[in-house]
Amino acid sequence: MKKIKIIYKALILLLIINACTEEDRSLDFLDTIAAPTNVAASYNLSQDNSGLVTILPTADGGSYFDVSFGDATPEEKGIEAGKSAQHTYVEGTYTIKIVAYNTKGDTTEATQELVVSFKAPENLEVTLENDVAVSKQVNVTATADYAATFEFYSGEDGVTQPVLTGNIGDVISYQYPTAGTYSVKVIAKGGAVETTTYTADFEVTEILVPIVAAQKPATRDAADVISIFSDKYTQTTVDSFTTDWSSLALQEVITVDADNVLAYRDLNYAGIITEASPIDASSMEFVHFDIWTTNVDTFKLKFVDFNGTGYNDGADNIEFEVENTITEKGKWLSFNIPLSEFTGVPFSDINQIVIAAAPQGTVFLDNLYFYKASTNTPAFDDGLLINGDFENGSDAWLIGIDDSSSAPVVTDAGNTYYSVNVTAAGQPYDVNTSQKVEIIQGNTYTLTFDAWSDVNRPILAGIGLSADPWSNDSKTVDITTTKATYSVTLSAAEFGASNARVIFDLGAAVGMVNLDNVSLIIGTGNIIVNGDFENGSDAWLIGVDDTTSAPVATDGGNTYYSVNVTAAGNSYDVNASQKLEIIQGSTYTLTFDAWSDVNRPIIAGIGLSADPWSNDSKTVEITPTRTTYSVTLSAAEFGASDARVIFDLGAAVGMVNLDDVSLSSN
Template structure:
């Protein structure tokens, strides 16, 4: 039910289980074990041939001499990843001696005992639990752990038998009391991050709960309530349960898809769960509980609505259990998997519903298995269709840009018709447009709803005034013709005005980009370096030696570089993740994604990078402002046409012209720089190379001004709610300094309209390494609610001193 991220990892927990024949022959059956292993190799350690290709779960037999042997067990997983471990085997033809046994109740698993046995001259041991139905012992290697879960707590007569290669064995017997856990010792599974619009939480530490939740209203019940705290994790404990309610402020959860609950019990067999509606009363589902473990339930809302329960006025829950038992409950919330809105590219599992005979399923592009699509199967019914309800409606505005693009894959070259219908507006309007297509394979169709003046069924002929918000999207393929067939739809997008394309990915599930990997691995992972980037998740770029390795994406329409020609992103390259001698850089390329050979005519911009730190990069394609053919971005780290390895991490990729930026080459939007007791001028880069090969930079000349600085005023107030980081490249030569001030750069935000702009200013500082270009980022996210700032000021080596500072500044910009 929940989404899962999968990654390929090397095998772990490599070991082996032994069974030795008790006939003084030294014949041992060896079953290798590991997590994530496909096959095994075993070196027996006695000079004999290595056993190879042992399939997981199978075993191999080998005869050993009487001695202690060290076996090397190699586990092989996916991508031929390997892990090797040494496993000790004792082969002795003497009866085991000095048997020592430790039997304990498990601290986490109820009624489980763990047994460890050691003995001289022993290879394995058997544990006989003494439970009537348990006639087969549990075996383990000597010195390792054998575990057994009893059906009931109590005292049992148990026996441990130590075995070696000899016929004789050694036994240990004792009466042992098995105990049951009465409460959970681990937390329930942590819920996933979800947009606030897709979850209504009643009780959960993960989300914000609704108001006025009462976990123990007085309904005359015998149930007792306790707030159970497991190491800071709050849970509900109901004991002596007959029935119990929870009440809260009325909630409309009709737009949710599931009710989630986690439950743990030591003794309750089943529970009835009742959501209660003010208008339609209560309906229940019954859930069987697995004892001594967390039970996670995702109950479809339709399980209740199919019984007639309305879900737009839920204000209570009721739980009913038999036998006056106990239950622990956590994470009670309603949710839907994700918010459904345009663009729809099926990367967020947007599921249409088949109607009138048509079927729908999430699928893959017939031409590209890496691309997700929606597959529509027409059965041959007259007006069959597929439809989807939108959380964010399609807005049609009179005299506005109301054009939408849809891709459809046809199995043949016959002429077909795709109709796009919009329904469920606030005034129950219905509008429709149709386009024909006849190309086998993918067709791109455009629908301009600005041309619609009349409504469709059931309001056929009624006027449409040109403006409405539609919450349902419907597609008919060959509607009215009773034609069967299978098609794919994809890339349902609104065509936007030049420069208004929204292309962004924060890798937290909020992006609009469908990335593809070419000869490398890509995956969304936890941010490995929080310093310099507080994001939880980032994109891992894992080039294991692909000659032309890259990641790329196609925009929904051609880039209008005349109005927007900047791309920004964060990147981190750890030094220990690269091989070879390629320059540390990132190249971003523009390509025409519609061409068969898209690299022909491409244009790239290379940015040198520093290792072992997050840095924000702005790529400027203003030199291609007149080009109209580009629709694809290719992202390549440390060059191409080589087999070097590169691991990099990428975040916050955005197609946006920074609100404020200057590269001192004439491409910025900062009209004027001012010097305050400080000289400033644009000059040729005196130290071109390393991470800054720019032709021009800004020279900062403080000849001893007490409050020397340079600054600029933005044309309007800075919007720090989103764009609150300032990145800049600087170079400070040690030969240009006097005095003993700290080598630092201060950036200050001020209200340029104030007569005393330094009053109420916000400032950040960064240490500087002398005699090298470096990229510095200043984080003003703590000022995101402040709206007064319009000035940015740069100041090297402090103020209120008369020391001299010479510095060079380049590529300053404000960004996300």
């Protein structure tokens, strides 16, 4: 048994950075480096009655270690990660102490027992169990008197060496390539030459049905989806999910993690019939399905279009089959197939769907539906501006800085936009439109807009002050006769004011200038993928494990991240992350909606996805009321292409719901 405690040591750092400000020398980021976790040590005892023991300390986030041997001898200090210590013992039971240090000197301490005996191990007891979540994985535990370690022999053909070694009392796990019965062996070892052996025939089992549901589909408008089978959407009429001419052992609907799933056991081929209400999917663009199998290599999907004439002995039917490769067994795979791949099928009169497996095997299907890109145009987001699409005419748009003026606009085919004709070239600011907006000194902004003219000509676009000294950052943009979207990155490093402005200076060249869809945001734009969770868990992980999917919930058509923390522990024990590039030296703004069923804290930030886990995170107090929060974060001391945005939620009990997450560089 190990006893663990965390000790936070004082760390004195001397930084001599001649060219930096006091802010540049801030060490606040050090406070967010986590202390080491999972501190332990593995033993290797020489089996020659000498009492020589090799001790290998380990820890997540540990850079170096101290080891106390549990006798009167001095401890060994400063052992580098991956290195070991050796010590010679007399017979006895010892408490070994391992102290793990992270890069800034915080430590985590663990103690565990070591038995050194020159007697052969006695009372060996071995527990072998199939893992409930990992297919073909066996968990092994061994206990014995006078033993310190044990070896596990898997019993596989041709494997004569132990596949794993563990300390007595610990659990080790081994995953077999194939299920079956194996003659396994466990050897308990101490400091004596003699060992004690346990043997058994053990059946390794394979998980043959999914134990977690497929990822929830995205929320879509009813006009954009035709569902054949999915709990997410309203299902179209299906006569039968298997026909009398199908070749399989059994078709049924099972429940997996509260989600209905189609099961086809020993499937060769099967038909799904929609003849009572043929499907017109001619306006759709894709077909989606999720599949889980352990013994099928390829899955074929065929659509049969009766071409408006009924079955007619198949004479007028139009059909095409697409073969899909199963790249991973024992996990949900998602397929999105363009309907154009089903060559020649009009998809206006779908009466039959045929599925087939090769080799014959069992498949589980979910979320079988047609879909297309949304038909709804999202509302224009003008960021920090008002009326950026000019649909409210000149509202908020001025000529120069005169609050009593109104910028000229025109309406064409129902679309309103700014428009001016410069008939004589002069100073850029002679012809101008502006909107007053708060600009915060030190921030970076992105200005995006549509522009076009009747000639090729330049304009100036930027941000700046509305009064003396007129400080600004503006860029020359060359526009053409074709309406196009332009984007410029602007710095407010040297200025800022509550009544600053967005600037378009247009007077330096002749020609029309038309502007529309103007937006201004802090930073360089949102770099989060699926921040509104409308594509379920896409891009969101638990921790840094790329095989995981963060938990989401859907309520009233809105999907969001949701987890219930039932026991308080380390903040990182419950986590949601998204991997993305963080550029060292940059600052970022993280914005998100959050709410709970209680008042409780969470940690939000950015950081690395691997050792040394450098990060900048802030504590945010959330409540039962959905609220938008924003934190400014620094990557002064770290950066990586596979860094991450972090939500650490495990330090307090209560629900945590997150939505509309965005991260932009400042």
